[in-house]
Amino acid sequence: MKFTDGFWLMRDGVQASYATEVRSVRADADRFTAHAAIKRVERRGDTLNSPLLTVDCFSPAEGVIGVRTTHLAGKRRLGPDFALPGTDTGVGEVRRDGDLIELTSGPLTARLDTAAPWELTFSDADGHPVTSAGRKGTAFFTTGDGAHHMAGRLALGVGEQVYGLGERFTPFVKNGQVVDMWQADGGTSSEQAYKNVPFSLHLSPAGAYGVFVNHPGKVSYEIGSESVGHMQFSVEDQSLEYYVIAGPTPKDVLRRYTALTGRPALPPAWSFGLWLTTSFTTQYDEETVTSFVDGMAERDIPLSVFHFDCFWMREYEWSNFTWDPDVFPDPEGMLARLKERGLKISVWINPYIAQKSDLFDEAAAAGYLVKRPNGDIWQWDLWQAGMALVDFTNPEAGAWFKSKLKVLLDQGVDCFKTDFGERIPTDVRWHDGSDPERMHNYYTHLYNRTVFELLEKERGTGEAVLFARSATAGGQQYPVHWGGDCWSSFGAMAESLRGGLSLSLSGFGFWSHDIGGFEGTPDPDVFKRWLAFGLLSSHSRLHGSSSYRVPWEFGDEAVDVARRFTRLKHRLMPYLYGAAAEAQQAGVPLMRPMLLEFPGDPTARVLDRQYMLGPDLLVAPVFTADGDVEYYLPEGTWTHLLTGEHVQGPAWRRETHGFDSLPLYVRPGAVLPLGSDTGRPDGDWLEDLTLLVTPDAHQVTVTIPDHSGRPAAVYEVTRDATAGAATVTPPSGREAPRTAGSVDL
Incomplete structure (x- = not known):
């Protein structure tokens, strides 16, 4: 002001x-x-x-x-206040x-x-x-x-x-x-x-x-x-x-x-794979869902998570946390059939209770809904008819909300997309007497914390993961967050990246976005470029509003691109999960603005169309249909991951890339671990491990994490400056992995 x-x-x-x-x-x-x-x-x-x-x-x-x-x-201090777990x-x-x-x-x-x-x-x-x-x-x-x-x-x-x-x-x-x-x-x-x-x-x-x-x-x-x-x-x-x-x-x-303010939890390894959703307002039932899953399998595109968006519940009844029986008459059986195929299940929720929902009267009678100063339940018709809001300042309301979600977990749901949490009124009174103005931003913290705590309790520490849209300070403790409703265009793709990089410098370790954009239907060129960007992000989700986001809707080449970069991400998991563990342990995000790794380089301080994925992998998404891209490499000899080409920095470069490529470079002096399993993100990362050794890597320690983020194996890589060949010392009882100069997909 x-x-x-x-x-x-x-x-x-x-x-x-x-x-x-x-x-x-x-x-x-x-x-x-x-x-x-x-x-x-x-x-x-x-x-x-x-x-x-x-x-x-x-x-x-x-x-x-x-x-x-x-x-x-x-002046009375009504709260809420940010929880600061690190206060000393x-x-x-x-x-x-x-x-x-x-x-x-x-x-x-x-x-x-x-x-x-x-x-x-x-x-x-x-x-x-x-x-x-x-x-x-x-x-x-x-x-x-x-x-x-x-x-x-x-x-x-x-x-x-x-x-x-x-x-x-x-x-x-x-x-x-x-x-x-x-x-x-x-x-x-x-x-x-x-x-x-x-x-x-x-x-x-x-x-x-x-x-x-x-x-x-x-x-x-x-x-x-x-x-x-x-x-x-x-x-x-x-x-x-x-x-x-x-x-x-x-x-x-x-x-x-x-x-x-709190370090992020470590998301489970399976969550780093590809998520596919029903999209928002599209028509779908179990047959539709099965056709999507079959289509991915037939085209050899690995799939890790299937997500059911809003209309898994009946219209006008969000949220009642009950499957629409006319569309999904056998939800337990359907989820079991999907899980037999190795999939995890996500469903959409929000903290609002529509008047038509059976839960409205139940929550109203118990005093679980936010009230106006005169004691009336706060309601409006924006989003859902007669919508009310769960009052998470009431511990009993939070426990009630968890009990409804637990039914879904018992049915086979693994995680939740915690949508909304931003449209919080200020003309209300809260159960605990909180200041409405202070609660407007803070409400999302209570909402996401409530759901995350349930997942940790029911699924175990290390298995809890959200797909959340809203957050404030401290919200990084409950990953993952995604970038919200963007248009299906190259401009929206770039603005989404800016938002993610900004969030990463606000303490958030994990971030995603809707591949292809949410609103509208992307041009196939936009979709294909966004696939490469999305599958080289922390988390990767295909989602849209009024149209499906299955790759074959955008042509055979889109299928090839989806397959190629999904497999690549799976191979990168030994490296990515190590960087994810760093986010948990040190607060350094997985997707990093260039300035985070190169603060002494003045050029790196303004770059917002490229980023480091972990400490050693530079990604420059392509924001044009014809493949023209301009990007910057800091000082040193950079190695293109897909081609093995060596490029000397510092340098600005302008190139043209096909849809199956983009500027993707390994940092000078790094050793990049690559797994062999292209079919899933949570496989055995040590089996047939490959170490990509860059020319300037002379003495590097490579740590491969297990699925809990703890070290599973440590390799010492040394290179004699005169001989040139790299020597790998494995831990006792293990064979040394092979070394390479580029990744073979």
Whole structure:
């Protein structure tokens, strides 16, 4: 939200109050509190009729410093609040030297000179500046409508670029943008977002740091937009809390942020295979489903998961969690028949209860539905007729919801697509008394957590997986998330990738999208290009709205492309699952913007049409029908995975690729493990293992995970610089895998 009118003036009706000078400070061993006047105090009378800001500085975790600024402390704190499982105590250390007071946590120090005009500065372990809240950096504003906004403003260094803030489909670098944290079902082609995360990652020539605004409600960002040299964030509240998170690398920032807010669970290995759905509004029954599964098998396209979208339930009754008996008279038998073919089963759900559903009266009588302030059940006709909303702040409502889903698990369902969770009203009261404005974004966290907890309990840790659309900070703990409703075009394909890369820099380890696009029917060229992109993503799903997404609907060549890249992904599983385990253990995402692996390369910082899949595989999707693609290779000798061609970087390249190819390079110095089983993602990755050894790989350790993400085998690869040939030392009792220069499909 903008408060100023240019540099000199305020907007009509806005009154600004900035922390100006320190009047007192209280220090403990691990935190300090400063009281700041909003004007210079030159005489005793200046202390009258004037606000005082309370600024608390503390450390919730190593390398993280929190700042809480409060104007009027008497406002009731209704919640909800972000759960921060990584919070620690005693990790900060306060030092005081005359007028100077410092708080240090790990490599990060916050410093305040109590004798100088207000400025809270942050520096790294070497004393280099990170950022600062200077003359107008700590403030509150009142507006003509009586609203009260707390604001923070942090300096942006020369060349500093800002990323993250959730899954945003606007330009990848957020400088110059106005961003509001407010969940919305806006598709992928607007400034609205399904996944709003008030965390930004900052990268400049000096290094990286992060900023997490610890407020689940509407946080309004001005990123070099109101004041071009600053990032401002504001909330309509009496208090504002934010955390500065140390680097020095972007990976370090994500490691600390996800340790604080929660690391993603490791999805089961089978979930990395190809998912096929019924699509949304298409006509389908068991015969249709069987024809799809048969068609994939006949064309030798491996399939891992089959998903039933909305109309597995009766119309007007979403959600009643009951199979439509007119269409699926024998759901248990049908699911058993599908599972006999080695498939896992997913079904679509949402947290809404339509009035026609048998569950409406049951939930209403028990008090499980969100109510208006006057006690009426909140309802509307958007999406489902007479739709109400499950109140997950009521533990009994959450248990009731789980009991309905458990019936489906007992029938043979393996996982759920947790759709929606964004259209959450604010003219309501919640069972636990939560603030409706703060609950609007946070509701999705309760919804997805409820379902994920059930899956962990019933299917076991390591087998739980969602296909979720909405999320906020901490939601990365419940993977996987997909990019929502996009159009079936090359432009939508590119905007989907931007959103996924933005989300990955917001702490989310796993992300997917609808191959071919959701709305409309893709041109075969779009579909084929999207297949390669989708099958070189974290998770891969064929899904659409009003038309099927089976490959043969788009021609024989589409079938060949689907087969080729599904098999390739299966061969990559020893490598991909190792990278997935890194996401679980260190918070580094599977799909990585180039800047995450090459933060020192200025070109890598702006790239949003290519990415690293894990640490060692560069993917540049093709966004044109004719195959023209432009991409960038950082420094070193890169090896094309499919051809074995060696290309020297740094270099921009422009090429033309057929539908069976795209720029797909192994990083210089890497050794890429490749499995032999092309038929499934969760096979024996050690059987007939191949190691692709790049020219610059001289001494590399390769760890192959098991299906729980733990190391199953460790190989040492060495190459004599003169002899050239690579030597592989296997673990005791195992044969050495063969080595190769490209993958043979």
